[in-house]
């Protein structure tokens with residue numbers, strides 16, 4: 001039993017993964033002994049409809065000077081954020097001398113578009129290593145966790161904002177009321193909040209349970225975002241589905257009454273009712289699908305091992321920490337995980353300790369199978385890996401179903 005992070009109703013987990021390590025906690029052998037574990041379990045709140053973690057990890061354990069995820073490792077994501085920034089500029093930066101704030105700005109993948117256009121901007125990024133990469137690109141960045149107090153000091157120094165942005169960060173913040181209160185303080189009368197995160201509807205429809213890990217405390221829908229907005233004098237005015245990260249939703253909010261509410265909001269609310277996102281049975285069914293996915297993936301990897309096939313992981317994603325630990329995927333089933341991120345290379349994956357190797361090791365000796373942990377970047381990766389496939393190599397996926405892809 002725990003208490004809802006949004007409305008304080010008492011809630012029960014519907015799915016438990018057991019003990020899990022820090023999803024981005026890639027480590028060296030001398031650190032294995034002291035590795036940190038917590039109980040990964042998710043709950044649905046029938047009152048405010050927020051799906052959420054029932055046990056939280058302290059933010060400083062996850063976001064710090066050695067944060068392992070660098071946003072700019074995907075070319076397609078850079079293009080996505082260029083389009084996101086263009087959309088903000090065209091639709092919402094209509095007043096003179098606009099000011100844009102982004103939280104979770106990481107290495108500047110989105111903010112670089114505003115900095116290059118000489119638009120007043122501020123990135124807020126607590127993980128100081130990635131924040132420094134952004135600064136080196138000329139992006140004004142503070143290395144702090146965003147909350148209501150920081151919002152007040154930004155207003156005092158820079159004035160109010162025309163746009164407050166966040167991608168794959170709102171869902172990382174369990175003290176979400178402080179963030180929404182900060183947004184309320186920070187926005188100009190016609191300012192907007194636009195944020196995108198993996199969409200609960202996609203997680204349920206695709207059984208993409210690997211979106212569930214320590215960093216992702218909240219799993220949003222139009223219903224839960226509307227509830228939150230309402231508590232802070234804000235309003236959900238538009239929703240725009242995005243294909244990135246396996247199915248995301250961009251939520252657009254403003255001060256209540258500042259803009260008309262789009263038909264897309266009403267349509268999505270109706271679709272969520274149809275999908276059963278308000279019913280606890282839906283989450284019981286999700287648990288069953290997750291268990292089946294785990295059993296299928298494990299069975300497939302055991303068969304391949306029995307057949308003497310070499311299997312290598314592709315992309316040491318945060319998501320892969322949930323999959324490997326939950327499905328019991330150890331180095332005897334997956335030889336190593338190939339990843340292009342220098343800070344992950346030469347280390348071992350959290351919990352199950354699969355070696356993480358630089359990408360050239362994948363290319364120099366292709367395995368029989370590549371387990372696509374970065375399935376959300378499948379388009380980009382399959383296009384890049386034609387030589388692997390021509391050499392007879394095959395990609396294994398597990399979302400929405402376990403099987404070969406490409």
Ligand code: DWN
Nearest residue numbers: 069073074168215315316317318319339340341374377
């Ligand atoms: O929400 C979050 C999202 C935005 O990013 C964070 N909590 C953490 C992180 O999640 P993730 O680690 O699951 O993200 P990605 O984007 O799926 O990670 C891709 C990984 O694969 C990176 O380590 C880079 C690597 N990669 C690669 O080796 N070759 C990626 C591509 C595209 C490639 O071609």
Ligand code: SAH
Nearest residue numbers: 063071103104106126127145146167168169
């Ligand atoms: N926006 C980027 C990065 C997403 S990863 C992208 O979509 O690729 C999540 C980022 O949010 C990390 O860089 C993390 O350090 C940052 N973060 C976590 N909690 C935060 C908070 N309270 N305020 C601002 N940023 C936060």
Ligand code: ZN
Nearest residue numbers: 004007045048
């Ligand atoms: Zn609630």
